[in-house]
Amino acid sequence: MSEQDVDQQLSKIEGLKVASRQLRGDIVKELKNGKIYFTEETIQILKFHGMYQQDDRDLRAARRKAGEEKAYSMMIRARIPGGILSSQAYLQFDRLSQTYGNQTLRVTTRQTFQIHGVLKENIKQTIKEINDVMITTLGGCGDQVRNTLLCPFPHHGPLHDQLKEHLYQLVDALSAKTKAYHEIWLDGEKIAFGEPDEEPLYGQTYLPRKFKLAIAIEGDNCVDVYANDLGIVAHRDGDTLLGYTLLVGGGMGRNHTKADTYARAASPLCFVTPEQLIDAAIAIVSIQRDHGNRTDRQHSRFKYLIDKVGLPWFKEELERRLGTSLSEPRALHFEGTSDHLGWQAQGDGRFALGIFIENGRIIDREGFQIKTALREIMTRFQPEIHLTTSQNLILCDLEAQDRQEIEATLKKYGVKLTEEITNVRRFSMACPSMPTCGLAIAESERALPDLISQIEQVVAELSLQEERFTIRMTGCPNGCARPYIGDIGLVGRAPGKYDVYLAGDFYGTHLNERFKETVPIQEIPGLLRTLLEDFKVHRTAQEMFGDYCARIGIVTLQERFGIYV
Ligand code: SRM
Ligand code: SF4
Secondary structure (H helix, E strand, O other), X not given: OOOOOOOOOOOHHHHHHHHOOOOOOOHHHHHOOOOOOOOHXXXXXXXXXXXXXXXXXXXXXXXXXXXXXXXXEEEEEOEOHHHEEOHHHHHHHHHHHHHOOOOOEEEOOOOOEEEEEEOHHHHHHHHHHHHHXXXXXXXXXXXXXXXXXXXXXXXXXXXXXXXXXXXXXHHHHHOOOOOHHHHHHOOOOOOOOOOOOOOOOOOOOOOOOOEOEEEEEOEEOOOOHHHOOEEEEEEEEOOEEXXXXXXXXXXXXXXXXXXXXXXXXXXXXXXXXXXXHHHHHHHHHHHHHHHOOOOOHHHOOHHHHHHHHOHXXXXXXXXXXXXXXXXXXXXXXXXXXXXXXXXXXOOOOOEEEEEOOHHHEEOEEOOEEHHHHHHHXXXXXXXXXXXXXXXXXXXXXXXXHHHHHHHHHHHHOOOOOHHHOOHHHHOEEEOOOOOOOOOOOOOOOOOHHHHHHHHHHHHHHOOOOOOOOOEEEEOOOOOOOOHHHOOEEEEEEEOOEEEEEEOOOOOOOOOOEEEEEEEEHHHHHHHHHHHHHHHHHHOOOOOOHHHHHHHHOHHHHHHHOOOOO
């Protein structure tokens, strides 16, 4: 295999990476140029430092008409491995989002925080203050390994201690080492001109594209392990870690107009011992570094390499790099998938409380002040925080006697406990989309809550409230809320219109399929009513909605409901 097709030109971003001198580029110069935005070249390099330039899309038309510049600001994304942070760090994010951001804090689908709306003049201070609580933004975005996920179950014991240790070892081994970040944002010492700034894994050109890892514990797929470039499933015997099954080539992103782009569920590749994990992960990332597509960014994710070279070639190459042969993957079985919400015993005499945060947005609104409630709880009880991959948050290390006061605080500010939230809402997710996301085609986070209310009504009328199915909405086909691996995916196709996907499963073990295209949002509750009525009549005992759709099959369902695509 050749490393690149020599007759094809490298993509423009490859050249920018080389010219950036390990991610320095013109960032410092542009920070001081008095403009309210960065140039296109610098925007690409800034992504590696954990930020995106955005503009308020609600204001675009009016500002254009008035001859004004777009309302530019930055979205800053931290990297919080496993979503684990202290209350002190939480309070820092809370304060920064109030002072420099748009007064909201967003828990992402990858267990970290985003602060939206930070003006260019304030990003340096914001990043400095994030680092003050020992959290970085380097690796939040860009062509490198992104925030690594770990099942947020707040259990204490040898297994979880080992998983956490491996998580941090992975992060350490796979993170960028450039000193540019400290130099630019933390006024670190400058590297003398010509002095090497070593990047042992990434070299000058980093990876062809973003690369995502997740660690699940067998039986519990809350991290959506199949949606990751490298999925890692821990096998256990009680509290003893036996090793890991590695899965490769998961990814959601696709393009409506390019049929050769697609979502892919990761494929089981091999089993590794705990001692082999870190070297295997480094070797896997290095194969994508060396062989991934650097000419066409639409095809540069790892999943396309896996499909190009095939699993046998890939495994052989991995074994060659590791100098050892690898065992077959172990059988995987997921059924305990949980969002880890509600009260749960940690196993050390203390308790954790998972709190539902609608679409991850921590915000104060009239009659609902979750931001204030969490601030009070963090200040008073100082729990450890675990952010979840379903955009929620778990307060850990609580004492039994704290329960009453915590529940009273939540109630005072209008925050519901898990048992007061319907299953339809609880298992739903939306990406941010409008007005911050530059790629959004349709509404998502702003549209889903009302849509959920309508679906809740349908479900109640059919007496199906106890059923569990996931609803995941995105404003475009990139798949940030993983809509292709849930029971019901709603993918923005045009303003107010969505492609409807069905026949995934609640445990996130396989992709769903497109059922109907370009459905106006107001028709979605009616469409789901028809399907749920059919489900109610024809399901087998205990069958879940997604499994029912998969058993009947998309084509039969389409025929049954007169849908032609
Ligand atoms: Fe994403 C791009 C938000 C998880 C696939 N994603 C974006 C950008 C940065 C838009 C942009 O490039 O200008 C979005 C910023 C919106 C905003 O205003 O905040 C954005 N993605 C998000 C978040 C915040 C969604 C959320 O609801 O939480 C998630 C942040 C994760 C994090 O903390 O790192 C987020 N994005 C995902 C996921 C889910 C996951 O990783 O588990 C996916 C699908 C999995 C995958 O990567 O295949 C995902 N985002 C994309 C893609 C498509 C990538 C592709 O392979 O084609 C893009 C566009 C791109 O990279 O070109 C994208
Ligand atoms: Fe933006 Fe699309 Fe991701 Fe939603 S799915 S945040 S619209 S890129």
